[in-house]
Amino acid sequence: MAPTGTVRVPSDVVLSLVSGTLGHSGPMDTTRSLSPRVRWAVPAVAAGAVAAAFLVPAAVGAVASDDLPAVTADELVDRVANAEKVPVSGTVVYTARLGLPDVTVSELQGAGPLDLLGGSTTMRVWSDGEDASRAALLGDVSEYSVVRSGPEAWTYSSADDEAVHYVVDPADLERYEALADEAAEPSVEGDVPTPSEAADLALAQARIYTDITTTDPVEVAGRSAYQVELRPQTDGTLVDRIRVAVDAETSVVLRTQVWSVQDTEDPALEVGFTDVSFDAPDPSVFDFSPPAGAEVREVEVPLPEPGTMEKPGSEALGEDAGFAVSGTGWETVVEVSDVDVEEILGATAEGRLPEGSTGSSGADDLLEEFTDAEEGELPGIPELDTQALYDQLTTPVDGGRLLTSALLSVLVTDDGRVLAGAVPPATLEELAG
Amino acid sequence: MSIVDTPVPVAPAAPARATARLLRSELRLVFGRVRNLVLLAGLAAVPLLIGTVLFVTQSTPVAGQGPPFLDRVTGNGVFLVFAALVSCLPFLLPLCVAIVSGDAIAGEASTGTLRYLLVVPVPRTRLLLAKAVAALAFAGAAVVAIAVVGLAAGAAYFGVGDVVLLSGDTIPLAAGMLRTLGVVGYVIASLTGLVAVGLFLSTLTEVPVAAMASTVVVAIVSGVLDALPQLSAIHPGLLTHHWLDFGEFLRLEVDASTLLAGLAVQGAWVAIFGALAWSRFTTADVSS
Amino acid sequence: MTAGGPAAEPAVRTRGLTKRFRSGQVAVDHIDLVVPRGAVYGFLGPNGSGKTTTIRMLLGLVSPTAGSVELLGSSMPGGGPVVLPRVGALVEGPAFHPYLSARANLERLDAVDATASPQSRPGRIDAALERVGLTAAAAKKYRQYSLGMKQRLGLAAALLRPRDLLLLDEPTNGLDPQGTREVRALVRELADGGATVLVSSHLLSEIEQVCSHVGIMSRGELLAQGTRAEIAETGTTEVRVMTRPDQRAHVARVLTGLGLEDVRVDGEVVAAPLGGTAVEKVAQAVVGDGVDLLGLEVRRPTLEDVFVRLTGEGFDVDR
Numbered sequence A: 001m002a003p004t005g006t007v008r009v010p011s012d013v014v015l016s017l018v019s020g021t022l023g024h025s026g027p028m029d030t031t032r033s034l035s036p037r038v039r040w041a042v043p044a045v046a047a048g049a050v051a052a053a054f055l056v057p058a059a060v061g062a063v064a065s066d067d068l069p070a071v072t073a074d075e076l077v078d079r080v081a082n083a084e085k086v087p088v089s090g091t092v093v094y095t096a097r098l099g100l101p102d103v104t105v106s107e108l109q110g111a112g113p114l115d116l117l118g119g120s121t122t123m124r125v126w127s128d129g130e131d132a133s134r135a136a137l138l139g140d141v142s143e144y145s146v147v148r149s150g151p152e153a154w155t156y157s158s159a160d161d162e163a164v165h166y167v168v169d170p171a172d173l174e175r176y177e178a179l180a181d182e183a184a185e186p187s188v189e190g191d192v193p194t195p196s197e198a199a200d201l202a203l204a205q206a207r208i209y210t211d212i213t214t215t216d217p218v219e220v221a222g223r224s225a226y227q228v229e230l231r232p233q234t235d236g237t238l239v240d241r242i243r244v245a246v247d248a249e250t251s252v253v254l255r256t257q258v259w260s261v262q263d264t265e266d267p268a269l270e271v272g273f274t275d276v277s278f279d280a281p282d283p284s285v286f287d288f289s290p291p292a293g294a295e296v297r298e299v300e301v302p303l304p305e306p307g308t309m310e311k312p313g314s315e316a317l318g319e320d321a322g323f324a325v326s327g328t329g330w331e332t333v334v335e336v337s338d339v340d341v342e343e344i345l346g347a348t349a350e351g352r353l354p355e356g357s358t359g360s361s362g363a364d365d366l367l368e369e370f371t372d373a374e375e376g377e378l379p380g381i382p383e384l385d386t387q388a389l390y391d392q393l394t395t396p397v398d399g400g401r402l403l404t405s406a407l408l409s410v411l412v413t414d415d416g417r418v419l420a421g422a423v424p425p426a427t428l429e430e431l432a433g
Numbered sequence B: 001m002s003i004v005d006t007p008v009p010v011a012p013a014a015p016a017r018a019t020a021r022l023l024r025s026e027l028r029l030v031f032g033r034v035r036n037l038v039l040l041a042g043l044a045a046v047p048l049l050i051g052t053v054l055f056v057t058q059s060t061p062v063a064g065q066g067p068p069f070l071d072r073v074t075g076n077g078v079f080l081v082f083a084a085l086v087s088c089l090p091f092l093l094p095l096c097v098a099i100v101s102g103d104a105i106a107g108e109a110s111t112g113t114l115r116y117l118l119v120v121p122v123p124r125t126r127l128l129l130a131k132a133v134a135a136l137a138f139a140g141a142a143v144v145a146i147a148v149v150g151l152a153a154g155a156a157y158f159g160v161g162d163v164v165l166l167s168g169d170t171i172p173l174a175a176g177m178l179r180t181l182g183v184v185g186y187v188i189a190s191l192t193g194l195v196a197v198g199l200f201l202s203t204l205t206e207v208p209v210a211a212m213a214s215t216v217v218v219a220i221v222s223g224v225l226d227a228l229p230q231l232s233a234i235h236p237g238l239l240t241h242h243w244l245d246f247g248e249f250l251r252l253e254v255d256a257s258t259l260l261a262g263l264a265v266q267g268a269w270v271a272i273f274g275a276l277a278w279s280r281f282t283t284a285d286v287s288s
Numbered sequence C: 001m002t003a004g005g006p007a008a009e010p011a012v013r014t015r016g017l018t019k020r021f022r023s024g025q026v027a028v029d030h031i032d033l034v035v036p037r038g039a040v041y042g043f044l045g046p047n048g049s050g051k052t053t054t055i056r057m058l059l060g061l062v063s064p065t066a067g068s069v070e071l072l073g074s075s076m077p078g079g080g081p082v083v084l085p086r087v088g089a090l091v092e093g094p095a096f097h098p099y100l101s102a103r104a105n106l107e108r109l110d111a112v113d114a115t116a117s118p119q120s121r122p123g124r125i126d127a128a129l130e131r132v133g134l135t136a137a138a139a140k141k142y143r144q145y146s147l148g149m150k151q152r153l154g155l156a157a158a159l160l161r162p163r164d165l166l167l168l169d170e171p172t173n174g175l176d177p178q179g180t181r182e183v184r185a186l187v188r189e190l191a192d193g194g195a196t197v198l199v200s201s202h203l204l205s206e207i208e209q210v211c212s213h214v215g216i217m218s219r220g221e222l223l224a225q226g227t228r229a230e231i232a233e234t235g236t237t238e239v240r241v242m243t244r245p246d247q248r249a250h251v252a253r254v255l256t257g258l259g260l261e262d263v264r265v266d267g268e269v270v271a272a273p274l275g276g277t278a279v280e281k282v283a284q285a286v287v288g289d290g291v292d293l294l295g296l297e298v299r300r301p302t303l304e305d306v307f308v309r310l311t312g313e314g315f316d317v318d319r
């Protein structure tokens, strides 16, 4: 049970408290006849009750839920992969303990994707189960929203009152309609992770290089959930294990947790629902139009050509950028050469955002999904001094600058190569030569 | 025990009636005091000042700079209410709460009037309750004053219109007014914990200034602790942590559980410090 | 809970009443105070002897470390809500809100009284102000009051309603001679109306003029208590013989010869406690011995004599 000792109080304390509040109910004012010791027990009881009220639900929440029919790990992965899309809405809490220097700027800047680098962030998500979704990253009195509806998407940051409108390139629109597939939705800078996106990336390649087991069922956001655990078979990676909690009824991923080898107690990354509903959200949620007076930017997004899904848009990284992958599975390291770091930093500072580089295979996908801002792409934060941030996040090493975090290492060499992977920094330095 | 032998008939009014009379007297005391009225006027002047500066300089602050909502004020006067509340929350409102709640018991003790109240007699629990309600009423009046003056000044300087939420969606002015009411209510409720703390500190001393100052310190320390990421584990329980959650009223869908979480934390502070104040006040010797 | 009528039950009774402050000081030490109904009780004691602390305990402001208090037959502090409306009190001087007028202050005290009817409030307040002679200054802020006016307002508050018991801690402090006299008259008037009055003071002459009963405190202890006559009897009656300076030594010898003890020359007189000796005998002996008797006086003990004898001559505060 909760660590709250029991404090015995005579029942007449409560009674006399009431009568004391109302005044003398009889010839004798009972409140004045209580001993001081009994009186001082009242705050102790109040504190105990408060502790119980706040701690017990938390403790109970962690306890395994009722009996669910047993499911094997393989079945569970299949269920997730083949789950029917259902409408989902709720509150998602994202917590990162990446061990990065603190660059939380939401107090100054309002809510934005950069919040995801560290600490805890709350998001509200809505999805109609088809092609419309909305996610809002909540700041104290600010919000960063990503609204997708079919071939168009909006981001809106309340702090700068700026909206960005993404539409599929008209040339590609026909193809988009033919595809009508979620995989083809326009990619948005500074997208917001959801538990299922995180899990999809991990589960997609789960059966290779990975031990998959199930753990006892858990309760997440008040729902019974199966939980599958993924452990890399190698120890050449920073990832210790990943746990994915899957709603027993709808097979929707409710929570994904990633542990780093550096700390096997608290997950380095955790994204999960704290509150979830499977009722269809009001359609007006997905119907966004920018507020009057807001600055609106239009961005046309070309649909990726089939087959190029694996490659980042190299033009974003510099004209002559080359691209190579070494290692397999969890030890995959991505190497991009001829990157002009100075130019990217400069471009970002001016608000010209390089295109994202998500989509390559390997464990770093998952990590990049969360940390893509680390590579100098800082959407939605035009005023931020990216050079300073870059200096703050990275440390100088022999022949370049190194970014280390609990789950991801990135090495930027002086000769313009960038190496990244969910591997120890030494692996990168070795590869860089 | 009977009162057969008493020439003076003693027929106490119904407790509820007596409490109401006491409360009225307390309210008159709090709202009749010049110092407190000056305080109220000072707080009400904040939105007026912000509005006037923005109007005279005719410059919209750059988005993302200055306090939240400031950049919205020139477009829609309603936001002057929010900008003023955000400006007052870190210091001025806690100061206002501290002055009234810290003065509640310690002030009576320092003038010596406490002993005469108690021999009237006024039951100590009832007195404490009336003091708490009066202090909260004053804090509420301060918030309402900021909101009303903010709205009036905002409307006069910049006009009012449909309200753009934090999510970027636009809602009609009437709905915006309802949400503003919600904001005012939530901010008032957010101050209850500090009222309880101030009341407790007020029972500890006969020097009102000491109680007031330490109440302000509690609010400020809470704010400082809230800003230290190393202490994120205790942040949700801090007195001031949920104060800015009034922003919830300006989101697409107002999430009751977020608001209730903030109110629950205030409730916890009220329960603990209210109980402490009660224990202290009903057992203390009145030797002032 | 208590049996018997008003005559049987004293207005104030304490048993073993003790207060030890957290500083460790015992301000009141096992006192058994008995104030009969209808009495005017003079509560005497040097500075710091524990009078105010006792009164605070009677009223339930300070909780006793040990012992019990009964006020008008109800035990305190539990009986406070019932009994306190019948008790008027002035504790350690008046205290009011400085920025409120005298009337507003009284209005507040009356308004918070659950047993007072709001309808008759203005009348009560006028009467109380009238009684202490403050009607003309009722609208003045308390802050602007003089010391004596403040004291009067304190009395007015104690007299807001008809009281069965008045506990007045130094009621004449700061009053002018007229005010002092008025307070004395007031106390008599209250007593005549059947109320019991306990007046604490160190102005002995004042007490002496109005009290029927006396209690003497020193260092937290109640050294003596009873009717004024009973207390006076505990003092010594003195015979004082006036004669020419050269015959004083002779007179002293004569008195000693009569069996009087502690004979002393006190300025121009020769004095000695009379003890059981008759005054006529002293006169006969002195005259018969050829002394020129210029005068002879029998001095009955004053309260001050008893007070000083009991509490000591020392001026310094004991604790």
Ligand SMILES: Nc1ncnc2c1ncn2[C@@H]1O[C@H](COP(=O)(O)OP(=O)(O)OP(=O)(O)O)[C@@H](O)[C@H]1O
Pocket: B287, C021, C022, C023, C025, C026, C027, C045, C046, C047, C048, C049, C050, C051, C052, C053, C054, C202, C319
């Ligand atoms: N709150 C307190 N804490 C500690 N000691 C106290 C307190 N109040 C009174 N005393 C001590 O108790 C003793 C009695 O004080 P009290 O005020 O009862 O005396 P008093 O007889 O009323 O004196 P005076 O004639 O000067 O008014 C004093 O020595 C005083 O120092």
Ligand SMILES: [Mg+2]
Pocket: C051, C052, C053, C092, C169
């Ligand atoms: Mg005294």
